[in-house]
Amino acid sequence: MRWYARELGYGDQVDFWGLCGLLHDVDFEQWPEEHCKKAPELLAEVSASPEMVHAICSHGYGICCDVEPEHEMEKVMFAVDELTGLIGAAARMRPSKSVMDMELSSLKKKFKDKKFAAGCSRDIIKDGAERLGWTLDEVLEKTILAMRSCEEQTAKELAELCE
Numbered sequence: 001m002r003w004y005a006r007e008l009g010y011g012d013q014v015d016f017w018g019l020c021g022l023l024h025d026v027d028f029e030q031w032p033e034e035h036c037k038k039a040p041e042l043l044a045e046v047s048a049s050p051e052m053v054h055a056i057c058s059h060g061y062g063i064c065c066d067v068e069p070e071h072e073m074e075k076v077m078f079a080v081d082e083l084t085g086l087i088g089a090a091a092r093m094r095p096s097k098s099v100m101d102m103e104l105s106s107l108k109k110k111f112k113d114k115k116f117a118a119g120c121s122r123d124i125i126k127d128g129a130e131r132l133g134w135t136l137d138e139v140l141e142k143t144i145l146a147m148r149s150c151e152e153q154t155a156k157e158l159a160e161l162c163e
């Protein structure tokens with residue numbers, strides 16, 4: 001999300017985009033049945049802004065809530081929530097276990113293979129791309145780049161957590 005903020009000309013909102021991404025599933029672990037419905041209550045406890053609450057809830061539009069993605073950031077988060085799952089699964093299949101050497105063409109093959117990472121909804125990714133006014137290739141390509149930008153840092157943080 002931080003990469004996308006910079007990429008799309010929201011350099012002054014990098015932290016906000018990143019925080020929304022970090023917190024988007026805030027209610028999921030404890031209240032999976034009330035996903036995106038419990039979030040406003042939890043976010044109120046930390047005095048989150050209405051913009052943040054709207055953004056976080058809208059990633060579940062049409063799945064678990066009726067808050068529609070409006071802001072460009074919300075549309076990005078909606079599109080990439082499922083897509084990052086697909087890219088992560090595709091990366092784990094690679095000898096490098098990495099997105100660094102992943103090409104668009106190989107991701108497109110995984111996208112078309114409905115049995116691969118079947119839990120990642122291709123329809124939502126397509127819908128998200130459409131909402132952004134991007135082609136499917138554009139959203140796939142950009143999200144590979146976004147994940148490349150933070151792979152090293154994420155791996156480091158995960159390793160520290162597991163120590």
Ligand SMILES: [Fe+2]
Pocket residue numbers: 024025028035059060
């Ligand atoms: Fe979610």
